[in-house]
Amino acid sequence: MAFLSDMLSRVKPSPTVAVTALARELKARGKDVIGLGAGEPDFDTPENIKAAARAAIDAGRTKYTAPDGIPELKSAIAEKFRRDNGLDYEPGEIIVSTGGKQVLYNALMATMNPGDEVIVPAPYWVSYPDMVRMGGGTPVIVAAGVETGFKLTPAQLEAAITPRTKWLIFNSPSNPTGAGYSRDELKALTGVLMRHPHVWVMSDDMYEHIAYPPFTFCTPAEVEPRLRERTLTVNGVSKAYAMTGWRIGYAGGPAELVGAMKTVQSQSTTNPCSISQWAAVEALNGPQDYLETARAAFLRRRDLVVEMLNAAPGVSCPVPEGAFYVYPDIAGCLGRVTPGGRRLETDEDFATALLEETGVAAVFGAAFGLSPNFRVSYAADDATLREACARIQRFCAALS
C-alpha cells in the first residue's frame, strides 16, 4: 500500500514559489540576486489597514470567526461588488477565504468529479491546472498565444467545450501575461457561453485594480448578467492593497456553490485569520487613494521594462494591459550559447542561465504552459528594474 496519496502523482510544487525560494536562498548565500519571480507588490500595506489590524488585536478580535467570514467583511465585499462591478450579492452568496488561492481551491474541490473538464487558457496562473487535477478533474489547456494578445478567442472556446466541460477559468488582467480582455472581447466569449448552459465561469479578478488606461476592467457576470447564476466572481485584497501576507481572498456566486465551498473550508482551515479580516474591512471601506498611487507606479515601471526588454537582442516584449507582469518571447535566443557555455534549448534553460550567470530571477514560460517565454514581475523599484533589465540586455547581447 502506497503511503503517499495517488493525487500527489498528478501535481507538482508551484514553480513560481520555487524560483522565489531559490532566489532568496542564493541571496542568503551572498550572491547578488535580483528577484523578479515573485507575484507580489513591493509596496508596504497602507498604514490605515495596518492600524485596523492593530485595533482588532487590541479589541480582542482574535477568536474563531464564522467559516465564511465576519458579517462586517461580507458587507464590505457586497458593497465593493456593487460599487466597482455593478454586481449584487447577498451575504449567503459571499465567502471569505485564506487568499484568493483558497477560494479557487475550495471552488474546485466543491465541484470536481472524475472526468470533469476545466478549460484553462494558456499561459495560465500556475496553480489552475494542478488544482483541477487535485480535485480529480482534467484541465483542458487551450493555447492563447501572442498572435491573439494572449487571449482566448470565441472560436477556441467553442472548440474546447464538450459535454464534460464544467468550468472555464477566466483571468483578466492575466498572470503571467498582463493581458486584459476588453468589454467587446469578453462579450464575445460570454456569447459562446450562453450557447452552453452547462459551463460555469470562474473569473479570477485578482488584478482588477492594476489596469492601465485605455484598458478598463470588466468581469463576466457584469458583461453578461444572464451568466451570473453560473459565475463565481473571485477577488481579493492581496494584489490590490499590497496585502499578500495577510491571506484574504473572497468570492461572490450562487448560494448553492458558495455553501458547498463553505463546507470544504469549514473542514480544512475553518476561517480566514480574524485580524486579517478586520484589516480587509478597512481596505475595502477605507480611503481608496492607494489604488491609484500603486497603479501609476506600476504603469511607469511597465513602460520602463517593456522598452528595455525590447532593446535586448532576441527578445520581443508585448505591452500588457494590466497586472505587474510582462511575458516576453525569447525565440530569438534559443539555439545560442551563453558566456558561461550553456546552450539554450528551452525557456527553462534561459531562466536558469539568467539566474546563474547574471543573478536575475524570473520564471520560465513552460511553467505557465506557453513557450518560449519568461515572466518578469515588475513589482520592484525603478532602479532595481533598470539594473535587472540592463543585465538581461547584456546577457542576450553576449549570446553566441
Ligand SMILES: Cc1ncc(COP(=O)(O)O)c(C=O)c1O
Ligand atoms: C491570477 C492569480 N490568482 C490568484 C492568486 C492568489 O492570490 P492570493 O495571494 O490572494 O492567494 C494569484 C497570486 O499570485 C494570482 O496571480
